[in-house]
Amino acid sequence: MMRTDPTMRLLGAVTCETRERLREVLSLAMREFDFYAKRFRASGVSPEDIRHDDPVELLRGLPLLEAEELDELAAESLSSGRRIIDMETSSGTTGVRKRRFISHEDDASETEFLAELFKVCGVDSASRVACLDTDPLTLMASFTKALHLIGVEEAYMYCVGSDFREMLMNLPRLDPTVIITVPSIIERSFEALRSQYAGRPGTRLEKIIFVGEPLSAHMRRLLESTLGVEIFGYYGASETSALGIECGAHDGIHLFTDHNLAEVVNDRPDSDEGELVVTTLRQGAYPLLRYALKDRVAVISGACSCGLSHPRVEVLGRADDGISILGAKITYNAIHSAVYKDADRMGAMQIVLAREAGESLTVVLPQSMRDQEANVRKALMYAQPDLDFLISSKHLDLSFSYVEDDSFGDERKTRKVVDLRGRFDPAKV
Ligand SMILES: [Zn+2]
Structure with a gap:
């Protein structure tokens, strides 16, 4: 008998149809992806269990799928023999671009x-x-x-x-x-x-x-x-495509859990806030089982006046140090590793985002990095094609500024990302 974590909350009612669809997804994942077959074996789940047991309970016994593991899954997706007609990409939370392979049927x-x-x-x-x-x-x-x-x-x-x-x-x-x-x-x-x-x-x-x-x-x-x-x-x-939408009642986003099951890892057992975990039900070429999306949400309780029964959340933002510039997702860690790619050790860095005449991103580094600027800029453009696109198309201005090596002080106290863009003043547009 499997035990599920009490701080993990499944959102919305699971209909019989959704339950059977999930069973098909689990069965396909085990049959066609070694990546998942290994996970099922490690959790003590057999093909027989998938045929007969409650698929929701089986799913909730699996470990969370983290962004760092997606590349292994993507490689299998590509060689799965399914006809892939499209690929959606984004810059990833770990600096690796996330890829989602889409079959004709999924599309x-x-x-x-x-x-x-x-x-x-x-x-x-x-x-x-x-x-x-x-x-x-x-x-x-x-x-x-x-x-x-x-x-x-x-x-x-x-x-x-x-x-x-x-x-x-x-x-x-x-x-x-x-x-x-x-x-x-x-x-x-x-x-x-x-x-x-x-x-x-x-x-x-x-x-x-x-x-x-x-x-x-x-x-x-x-x-x-x-x-x-x-x-x-x-x-x-980008890894899952659509998850939900705001209705005419304008009180949160309805998550369509007949397309993607949603769980929330609550901060505390009695908390409404936590991180969203998604299981795709209609992504045959790239199934995600318990994918930790790293988005923070607050669950909204009660029925919505619009009449839709899908559960609602307020999306609070990224749980990691993700930055969104004109819709492109870039992370502090990805920029940090590109900046210090050729250095002996990882040093301090701060990112300042601002919006004046246009969007700007300033990378604040220790003085000792000043003579590396040309190389750092090149490495950053190479590692982050989204940044490269935004900068070369003049949507974003990238600059560097330098501070005394010791002024970063205790790194834990320095804010990694300073976002000044929220201070929107319509008079200045
Ligand atoms: Zn509604």
């Missing part, structure tokens, strides 16, 4: 799921949807597929360049009723949007759906009051 299921989520936000056949991003080859491509499945009047990707305020001036001509984008694009182009939309008759913009990063409460209020739009938050990760 179709994801498109249907995204369509279901957008319908929750009221996107329908009369909607005209602009997907605004800095990079046209990412998530937005799967969004437009889902929007076409809904049968929207029009859906297009609008790739904004470094001077996106200028480009946004042309947006009203396309007459979108819904904009899907990342918060930092809207924050930086707020003034352009306001001049195009606030108090202007004839514009039909009704909703903005945010992806990639949490939107500050201040910005949300500002958009609601000046543009009169309804705001929705989309929640997903």
Whole structure:
């Protein structure tokens, strides 16, 4: 008999259909992935158990899957013989880029799921949807597929360049009723949007759906009051694709646990807050069993007035030192290891993020590293293609500053990441 950890809480009711789907996922994972077969054996689970026992109990006896282990799984996914038609990547929490391999079947299921989520936000056949991003080859491509499945009047990707305020001036001509984008694009182009939309008759913009990063409460209020739009938050990760969406009641994100089971590792047994752990139910080419996503959430109790029964959470942010710049996920540790790649030992470092005329990232290093700057910059660009893209496309300004070697003091007391971007002042945009 297996025991489950009492601080791990499974969110939402598990229907018979979901239970059987999970059984299929466990069985597939054991059959097709040595990586999981080893885990099952180590936990004392046999193929026979998977056929007959409660799959939820079996799942909860497995150890958590950590980001560092994903590469081994990805390698198997690629050689599994399934027809892989796509690969989604991101910079990883450990500096290794996360890869998600997508089969034809997984892709179709994801498109249907995204369509279901957008319908929750009221996107329908009369909607005209602009997907605004800095990079046209990412998530937005799967969004437009889902929007076409809904049968929207029009859906297009609008790739904004470094001077996106200028480009946004042309947006009203396309007459979108819904904009899907990342918060930092809207924050930086707020003034352009306001001049195009606030108090202007004839514009039909009704909703903005945010992806990639949490939107500050201040910005949300500002958009609601000046543009009169309804705001929705989309929640997903590059390893799992979509996880949930905010409904019209605007009280948290509904996690669609018929697509991905969700557990929360509570800080304390009586706490509502903790880290989210996900098990994918419809990702045959890349199943994740108890994947520790490293996102912190607060569980919202009670039924939602919208009528959806899916459990709700408030997404609080990253549990590690993750940084999101214009939707690209980069971590302190990844930058730290690239900076000290050629050094004898890992030294001190601080990152300062700011938003003035544009986004800036300053790497603060000890004086003794000053003569290494050219090499460090090169190593950083090489190790972090997302950073390289943002910098070469002039979306982000990277600089270095130096302090006395001993001024870092006790490293544990120095803040690794100082984020000044939250101090958003619309008057300065
Ligand atoms: Zn709801």
